[in-house]
Structure formats: structure tokens, C-alpha cells
Amino acid sequence: MVTDLSAAAHAVDASQVMRLLPGRPRLLALGEPTHGEEALLDLRNTLFRQLVEQEGYRTIAVESDCVRGLAVDDYVASGTGTLDAAMERGFSHGWGTSAANRELVRWMRAYNVRAEDEGRPASERLRFAGFDGPLEITHAESPRHSLTALHRYLSSLVDADLLPCTADTLDRLLGLDDQWTEPAAMTDPARSVGQSAEAGRLRLLADDLVALLDAQTPHLITATSRDEWDRARLYGRTATGLLGYHRWMADTSHARMARLMGLRDGMMARNLLALAERGPTLVHAHNGHLQRRRSSMRMAGLPLEWWSAGAIVSARLGMRYAFLATALGTLRHRGVDVPPPDTLEGLLHTLPESHCLLDAARLADALADARPAPRVSPWFGYAPLDADHLPDTDGVVFVRDVPRASTHAP
Template sequence: MAIHIKDTVQAVDASAVLGLLPARPRLLGLGEPTHGEDMLLDVRNELFRHLVEEGYRTIAIESDCMMGLIVDDFVTSGTGDLGEVMERGISHGWGASASNRELVRWMRAYNDGRPASEQVRFAGVDGPLEMTGAASPRQAITALRGYLAARVDADLLPCTAETLDRLLGADDRWDDPATMMDPSQSVGRSAEARELRLLADELVALLDEQTPHLMAESSPDEWDRARLYGRTAIGLLRYHFWLADTSPGRMTRLVSVRDSMMAGNLLALAERGPALVHAQNSHLQREKSTMRMGGESLEWWSGGAIAAAHLGEDYAFVATALGTIRHQGVDAPPPESIEGLLYALPEDRCLVDAPLLAIALGDKPPAPRESPWFGYFGLDPAHLAAIDGIVFIKDVPQR
């Protein structure tokens, strides 16, 4: 019997999403095709609230993993003021989003009066990175050394705090945005940076060697954060190393290191799981990600693809696709595109069984939708079989 496109859609809710999957995943990735649209975040917030009823306890977003600790402290213990937490706890300028603010406010209200075992948690899965560069590794590497110094014999530490401070130097040497376009401005391959990479490796090795003792001497949160410090310090130093590179593979290596850092954070979340993860589709998809940057075509494996390779059915990916974002020049999609076929349906919002849609489309999937705006990425029809579901939103209004 032929499958029609209308037979692949249903209402969007948590039980429907979980019903598409062979098993309840520890990591449920919800992608978005563009950033900065609160309507998409409203859908995410609603889905997360319903997933909490299904036993999910963490939401992670595409934001600085170190800054995210500020938000997590606020939602679990009320530390800080909501306004300051939004400014200091969410990167990329997304703390100003009304929908992100509502998410954090709701999480704090939900947790109030609940025991720690029942509380919802917040995490950032991105590194301390922006499109214009990367942060100094100071915060991560000094926090890791401080954690170890408080719990192991001083003779086991590979360096003093003063040594780290000397090697790090001024932070503006590291976070100078000029390094993204000019490798010669980067300190990532200086003698000091090379020594810092060795010391970060030694500190993480000490963390691993002392695992039984450290876990016994730490709360679960302290242990998780120490491991986060280690991953972030090593990842940042590796990222700065490639910022200083002058080879043709420089940009591919940079986007690959970024997503490798994301993958490390995703796998750590899976240990604590189950969690909802929200990021750009290209950071969560199972297939190779592609992008054009500065006239160069880049291909790399996303954080989600790496995590999926490790987790199998404990990882799921639901993409989001859109019909229009008219205030950004994205008008009605071509009728023959995936977005166009879904746009023709009467629903303003629906959940699509992606593998079933692939069957309905047959052996000749439609051509990818070309976006007139660089900030929006259409679905690649060739990826349908590797997507568990699609949240389709017909029109995204301007707010």
C-alpha cells in the first residue's frame, strides 16, 4: 500500500516524539535550522516540560559549557539573580532571548522545594568559543588544578598555580578576534601554549589516575565539573593550536575540534541522562555536516554524529524544518522540496516520521532547498533515513 506524505505526520508532543523511537534515548537531540528565533525556542521549552514528565531531567543548549555552570547553580539552588544569570550564563548573546529567560525561570520554579534527585538541570554543550575566536584556557585549566590541589598530595601536581599564570599571560592574547582571520596573531603555537598543552594533559592524567580517591572525596557534581574542566582545557588549547595553523585544512580542523568538544560534553551528559539537547541541526545530525565559509567548502563529523556512534539507540535526532522566515527573506519553499511538500499540508506545526517520509518519497528524493539567507539551512533530503523525526513549523513570525 502506498504511503502518502500526510500519513507521516502527527501532532508535536513528547509522547509522539518518543513513540517514533525504538527505545527511550539517554540523549534526545532537537536540532534547529537557524538561530535566534524565539518561536523555535518556545517549541523546545514546551517539549522539554513534557519530557520532564517522562523522566528527562536535563536540558542542554548550544552555549558555553563553562558559563552554563552559572545557570545550573541558579536553577538548582537559586544562586544569583535571574538577570545577571542570563547575561553571564548563556553565551553567543542568547541570554537576551525572552524564551531562554522563560526556560531558566521555569526550571528554577520547578526545582524550588524539590530534592536534588528530582531537580531538572541545565548545561551548555558548546566550548567557550565564538565564531570570532576562542576564550583563554585560564578558567578551565586553573579550575582543574585547583580541584586537584585541594584533594591530592602537592608532590603529584605537575605545576604550580604561578607557573600556569606565567604561561597563560594576558587573556587578551588568547581571545583576540583577529586570530580567526589572521593565524599569525594567534599564540596557539607559542612555546608557552605548547607547554600548557603538556601540563593540561598531565593534569587530566592525574585526574584519571586518582579516580577512586577523587570520587570518594567529591560530590557527584564536583567530580563531573572537574572532568568538564579537563575536557575544556585540552579542547581549548587544541583549538588555539589550529587557530595558529596556516595550512588549507585549518578551518576544517577548527570546526572539527569544536564539535569534538561538543561530543565530549554530550557523552558526559549521557552518563547522567536522560537529557534533551538543543543545537543547530548540523551539530546534532548523524550524517557528515557541510558548510561553506569564506568560499571554502567544509565537511566534518558533528558532535551528535560522534555521540551517536558511541551510544547507538541511546542517541536520537529530531531535526526542525521551517516553511518561511519572511523577515529574513526566506519565503515559501519550492513545492518540490521537502519543506515545500510539508508546507502544502494544513498543519501549522507537525511531527514527521522521517524514515517513513523517506519511503513515501521513493527512490528519487527531492532536491535540497536553497536558502537566500546565510543564517538558515534547509534539510538535506539525502539525510532523511538517518533522522528519527522532523518538527515542521510552517511560518516563523517576527517578534
């Protein structure tokens, strides 16, 4: 087993990241192997600030509800609302309580205020985006908000005869939101309304509304703005994605869970591709969503496989997508102690730096004759880095020891 990789270890900074890549990618993604660790988010913040200031990235996208994220973007871009409101309303999964996430949003707004004071054009100001669907572990959201927002946008700008339905028709078909967000539907397909006659009709209407949005693009951008049109497209992607997700929540086949996993990553991928159209974007999410390989897990004894968002985006963008995976040594407050020496993390743990950046291709070559053993985590919330993924990874950020820290903002 190779033990000396000190020459391959570099500082985790923007200049070293760019040296790993053939050029500036449109989407530069940084993964994490676990969620909610402030030390990892602080490292993300530092690196992303450098990439904004030195490499011209102008959007930061995180693994959070894409619709809720609009509230954060409004605050960051134009100062709408307050920081407290943006953190409370703009994140899913409870991540608005993170001190590091709060600091990221605060810094982004401060950067834009400075740009406004200096008279820099809007194109140089920062934007924020969530790129996950409105999905939680316990439920998926109702499609009401996105579907009615799309209908409202179109109805104010195109002839009524072109619309496939009225707002009252949508409201009647949607019914009560509680039936869509029923937690029991995650484990019991019979509790889902996703294959009801009303849901089927809504899927057709959502497709018609999205088609109308596409067909009217020249008029809509001129009549409103590209930003408003982009937001309407987001509503369309979210509405169709949620309706498809609910449809599969009601499915009773063995493909149900794998299909749901794939649909979520597919929603993420479509949001990322839309952000790439807008401009250079920094992305942060779990390694499993950003990797170029198929994702896999076991649930209720069944093996599940699906294509990750990173795999889908990479297939579309090629070298315009780059992925840095994060690996870690210890996470002692979660029961993850010093890694065994014959694992990838065990090898990296011999490096003296508290954190460092490694060229994944060089690391893979160094390990070619000594295949590391897979690391097994005693805690379900941490996923060790698979050495087999190194050839499809652009770089590895290694954090030697992750300290316990409060995950709540002051």
C-alpha cells in the same frame, strides 16, 4: 512528487515523539535550522517540559558555553544568585537576552522549588548545561579559567608532589588573556599564540592534570562529591579542548578551518557523552551539530567537511541517541518565502498544521520515487533540511511559518 502526507503528520508532543523511538534514548536531541527565532524556542520549551514531566528527563543542554552554563545550573539546581544574573552570565552568543531562554530557566527553577517543597530526592530535580566550547565567531576564550580551576581543585585534594606544576607556573605560561582572545587570529594564523613554546608547555601540563584527575577519581569523589568531580572533568575537557583549538588557529595549512570546525564539534560531543553518563538528557542545538551525517560548508571558496557532534555521539551511543530535525516553511522577516513545491519543505508546506511531527523513515520511503530538489536559502543564517539525511534522522518537526518576534527578554 508525493503530495499527501497528512496521515503521517502528528502533534508535536512527548507521546508522539516516544512512539517514533524504540525506547527512551539517553540523549534526545532537537535541532533547529536557524538560531534566534523565539517561535522555535517556544516550541522547544513546550516539548521539553512534556518530556521532563512524562518521560523523566532531568537535564536540559543547549548550544551555549559549557563553562558559563555552570552559573545557570547553580541557579536552577540550588537557587544560587538571581534569574537576571543567570541570564546575563550563563549564556554565550548573546542568547541570554532571549525571552524563551529566560522562560526555560525560570520554569526549570520553579520545577525544582516544587520538588524541594514536595521532598523529592535530588536525583529528580532538573539540571542545566551548556555543551558548546567557550568559542565565539570572533575568537576563542583563554584557557585560563578552566585550567586554573582544574589545578585549584586538584591542589586542594592531592599531594603537591603529584601536581605537574604550581599555580604560579600556569599563570606565567598563560600570560595576558588578550593574546588568547585576539580577534584577528581567526583569519590570520600569525596573530595566534596557539603554537608558541608556552602554549605547547600548557598543552602537556593540561594533559598531566587531566590524567591525575582520572587517576585520583576514587579519592576525589569521596573527598568532595560526584558533582564537584564532574565539574572538574568539565574544566579538564574545556582546557584541553581550548588549547587544541588555539593550536590549530595558528596553523597555516589548508586543513586549518576544517580542523577548527571538527574540534568544536568534538568538544560538543565530549560534553554530551559526559552528560549521558549522568542521566537522561534533552539537547537543543543547530541541526548541523546534531545530525548523524558529516557536516560541510564552503568558506573562502574552499569546501570544508568534518564530523558533527551528533555523528560522533551516535557512533558511541547507538540507539541511546535520537535526533529530531526541525524544518521550516517560511521565515519571511529574513527573506525566506514559500518554498518551491519540488523541495522537501515545499512538500511539507502543503500540510495544514502550523507545526507537526513526522516519522523521518516513513517520509523517506514516501519520497523514494520522487527525489526532492534541494532548497536554496536566500539568507545565510537558515539551512534547509537535506532530504538525503532523512534515513539517518528519527523524526522531523515541521514549522509552517515562523513569525517575526522580539528576541529580547522583557
